[in-house]
Amino acid sequence: MSMTPDNLYPRVNQSLGRRQTGMELKRRLKRQLRRLAGLTLQRRDALGLLVLLVACYLGNLTRWTLFFNIDLIFGSVAVWLVVCFYGIRWGALAGLLSGACTYFLWGHPYAGLIFTLESVFVGSLFYRDRRNIVLLDGIFWLLMGMPLVWFFYAGVLQIDPVQAQIVMLKQPVNAIFNALIASLLMTYLPIHHWLNRPRALNSMAFQQTLFNLLVAFVFLPTLLLIMFASRDVVDDIRTDAQAHLQQASGYAVAELRSWHQEHLRSANELARQTIDRTLSDPDHLQQHLASTQRLLPDLLRVKIFDADGRLIVTSPSPGSLPGIANSRETEAIADASNWPHFKMARQTLQPILSGVVPEQLPTQVIWNVPIVQGQQLVGMIVAEISLEHVQTLLQQSANHQNVNITLVGRNRSVIFSSRGDRQPGQPFDPAQDSDIERLGTDFYQWFPRRTQLVMVRWMNSFFVQEMPVATGLPWTLVVEASAQPDVRSIQTIYSRNLALLLAIALLALLVSALISRRMVHPLSRLAAVTTNLPEKLLDGQPIEWPDSPVTEIAFLVQNFRTMGSTLTQQFQAIQQSLSYEALVKRITDSVRDSLDESQILQTAVQALGQELAVVCCDAALYNPEQTSSTICYEHTTSLPSARGISFEIPNQFSDVHELLLRGESSQFCFTMPHPVRPIACTMTVLACPILDDQGPLGDLWLFKPPGSLFSDPEVRLVQQVANQCAIALRQARLYEAAQIQVKALEDLHQLKDDFLSTVSHELRTPITNIKMAIKMLRLSQQDDRREQYFKILQAECDREAALINDLLDLQRLASGTRALNLEPIHLQDWVLHIVESFEERTRNRQQILQIEIPEELPVITSDSDCLERILTELLNNACKYTPPGEHIRVSARTISPPGLVNLVDNPTASPDLPLLANLDLFVLDVCNSGVEIPANEIDHIFEKFYRVPGIDRWKQGGTGLGLALVQKMTEHLGGSIQVASTARQTCFTVALPVAPIARS
Secondary structure (H helix, E strand, O other), X not given: OOOOHHHHHHHHHHHHHHHHHHHHHHHHHHHHHHHHHOOOOOHHHHHHHHHHHHHHHHHHHOOEEEEOOEEEOOHHHHHHHHHHXXXXXXXXXXXXXXXXXHHHHHOOOHHHHHHHHHHHHHHHHHHHHOOOHHHHHHHHHHHHHHHHHHHHHHHHOOOOHHHHHHHHHHHHHHHHHHHHHHHHHHHHOOHHHHHOOOOOOOOOOHHHHHHHHHHHHHHHHHHHHHHHHXXXXXHHHHHHHHHHHHHHHHHHHHHHHHHHHHHHHHHHHHHHHHHHOOOOOHHHHHHHHHHHHHHOOOEEEEEEEEOOOEEEEEOOOOOOOOOOOOHHHHHHOOEOOOOHHHHXXXXXXXXXXXXXXXXXXXXXXXXXXXXXOOOOEEEEEEEEEEOHHHHHHHHHHHHHHOOEEEEEOHHHEEEEEOOOOOOOOOXXXXXXXXXXXXXXXXXXXXXXXXXXXXXXXXXXXXXXXXXXXXXXXXXXXXXXXXXXXXXXXXXXXXXXXXXXXXXXXXXXHHHHHHHHHHHHHHHHHHHHHOOOHHHHHHHOOOXXXXXXXXXXXXXXXXXXXXXXXXXXXXXXXXXXXXXXXXXXXXXXXXXXXXXXHHHHHHHHHHHHHHHHOOOEEEEEEEOOOOOEEEEEEEEEOOOOOOOOOEEEOOOOOHHHHHHHHOOOOEEEEOOOOOOOOHHHOOOEEEEEEEEEOOEEEEEEEEEEOOOOOOOHHHHHHHHHHHHHHHHHHHHHHHHHHHHHHHHHHHHHHHHHHHHHHHHHHHHHHXXXXXXXXXXXXXXXXXXXXXXXXXXXXXXXXHHHHHHHHHHHHHHHHHHXXXXXXXXXXXXXXXXXXXXXXXXXXXXXXXXXEEEEOOOOOOEEEEEHHHHHHHHHHHHHHHHHHOOOOOEEEEEEEEEOHHHXXXXXXXXXXXXXXXXXXXXXXXXXXXEEEOOXXXXXXXXXXXXXXXXXXXXXXOOOOOOOOHHHHHHHHHHHOOXXXXXXXXXXXXXXXXXXXXXXXXOO
16 A cells, blocks of 8 residues: 555654653653652652661661670661651661561561561551650550560471560560650651651650650660670670689599509509510519509500510400401411501600590500610500590599580590590591681580571580690590570570560550650640630630649749730730830931931930920930030920030939940939939939940930839830931941041052052062063073073062062951961970071071070960961061171060060050950060161061161062061961060060960
8 A cells, every 4th residue: 555645644643642642651650650659759858768778777787786696776766767757658668678687687587577567557557646656666566566576486486485585575675765766866856857858746745755755764774774784694604604614624634634644654664664674574574464454454455565566475355456457366466566556656755545446345545655765665565445434534524513525536536425426436526517606725615507596506505615635645625515504594584684674664655654644734734725815815715724733834824824914914015115116217217318417316306205295305415535425406395405515424423324335224313403404303314325336426315204204115215216316326427437538548549559559560570580581591602691590580480479479468368368277386396397497598697596495385276387487587587687697596485464564565566465465475586686677667667568778788689578477477366576676686576375366
């Protein structure tokens, strides 16, 4: 079918329509899924949720182990925060994540299942009626959590009932603790603000807050006591077990050593007899051998060979020798020279003890004792020894000490064991199918393989002590004690403690709920009574005030009663205040735009006099020194006019004017004639200052008939009018001052032009020299001349950079933008370090540099860069102007406030120095002899670009900014600098505070 325009476009439109419809459905589905899952989170919300989810997992890793892997975990604190701030879905995810961590901690998923169910249960109840999560969590564990723990641990995992009981008691205690901590965090920390989430509770009820605190004060100390008491439980068990095993092994080793020494003495005696009687007297040896065998019944068979391995004598007892299968072969073979133990004894000349002889009962070992004479082997005694007596001794010791004893021989094979599962000759490997935890050099704890819970593994574990028996006896004594009795004891004790703690927690929940409800009930009634209290009072409704035995609540009720009676009075005062505000507004509108002092004060005086219906109202202005007052404006109805009269301050009303100068109003009655208005005696007077933030400008005096008083609203009205007058007066005077400042700005403009002229001259001089040096470099062909021009070019560049840096530093110091980098400075080391760089310079100029630094200088806090620049500039000046043979002295000292008299009185001292009069100071002196600054030049040495003419002996030149920088930096550090120059000696003194002071 061909595609024509008529049938092509409809198909394209249909395809595009289907695609757009599919995309729209996808977008709607995504929005719906996100809405259902509660995933509409902002970036800050999501970051907070991620942090809490990580805390859910890590909180369980940072656990507090009580004993035997009974852990207090804290991940559910973050779970409750997620539940309360992000909802049940995210809370369930947090509970699942927190529970997943317990799978790796405890090796089973049942705890995680319970924790997830806990978060869903408590979260559902919390969002239904917003109750306290501590109480809800206690209900969950009482009704569901504890039965589930018993079912999973005792039923599914089949662990011991006592251990299941401990877990069943521990988990609700742990959970209630975490819920309490989460509730306290949400109550007293702005977590909702950090997470950018709404509050979990719009307002925390006082009853819930009191409930949390009561539970915390009862529950937390008890839990903390149990936690800290359990810290050393495991270590104490191991310490006691080690002491017990060491005691038991000591007894057994002593028995074995005694047995070994007895047989060793008998063998040595037999060897001595063999040497004394020679090997040629076999009959005598046979008799002595028989007597030795009678003394030591565990000697089953003894053979004596000569040095070549030929058999000389043998005992009649049956037995076997190394390398011989049975007794017939033993009788047949009389040559022992090829036996391994015979060769080993020939080489070492030491007794050799074999392993257990296989398939022999009782257990036997072969003892090869060389017969040595003069470091030469003359024979060999080979004895088959029964270990039945040794086994009896070890079995008795094991029974007496309540331990298991295993005797391990050469090549770690079992010789004897009180345990039935270890047979003689069996290899001894305690690490096989087990875990070993080393607790000491020869002390360790044996655990079964990690296929059980830690508590079960502890119950089936053993403490093991290995001890070598003797130097010549290659046996190791292994003593084992079961950890089960100690574990049982600890489990019983802490099961009782946890049960008591859980009972305390549940009782605390119940009692706290009752107490908090009883204490909060009067407050709830009071809140209901005081709702819309003003409207109730206006309507005349009767108020039933609650009673409470709590003193604070009773006081609160009484305060509300007083407030109710006061409200009526306040309503009347409000009407009067509104009238006064209207007056203030009219006066403000009248004087706000006026720049005429007479109009301002006359308007205010007339309006006050008419509104308050006073006998007289006048306004007086102070002179700048505030030593006299002049009545400039007045409004009077019956008193004579006093306008234009001035009087001195102080006078007979000095107390009143003292208050006015301090900015305080006063109301009083005349007891003596007024100096200006004598007939105003006995009248009531209100005196109010006309005051702004810069001080008093004048005052307002209002007179009322005798017996009348100015009410508080009237006093406030006068104060507000006075404040508005002060603002208007200050505005008028500022306008006048602005006119004066215009002239001052013109003068400053001229100073700026002069300054720019000087700066441009100083900046152009190095540039001119640089240009000249560049020109000469182009013309010169001689290397030495070019090198000289390069030095000139470098020097002028440095001079230009130094000048610019100095100007920038001065500008930052003048504008206050240079920040202080305060740090502790050890003065003695610091001063010596700075002065050290000038030693070579003074030596070349034949100047004598003296340093006077006491050892007891304190550590000060200041800016080391500023201090270094100050001292460097002063030393540069001293080196520049000191003739050869003269002295430059640098000294430092500290002075206390009484020692500041001379500094403050010095005429060249900074005006800020009196501010330091109550501080300890660090004083730095830089003095040089042989030169004196003329008296008429001292006032100018700290000016920019100023240089004292005619005293630069070394012709070094300079910018004239050094001392200006020194003065500015000293003041920037809160200190002062002064200079004294007399008798051909000049001394600069810098005084700085030992500790920084606040400067505006």
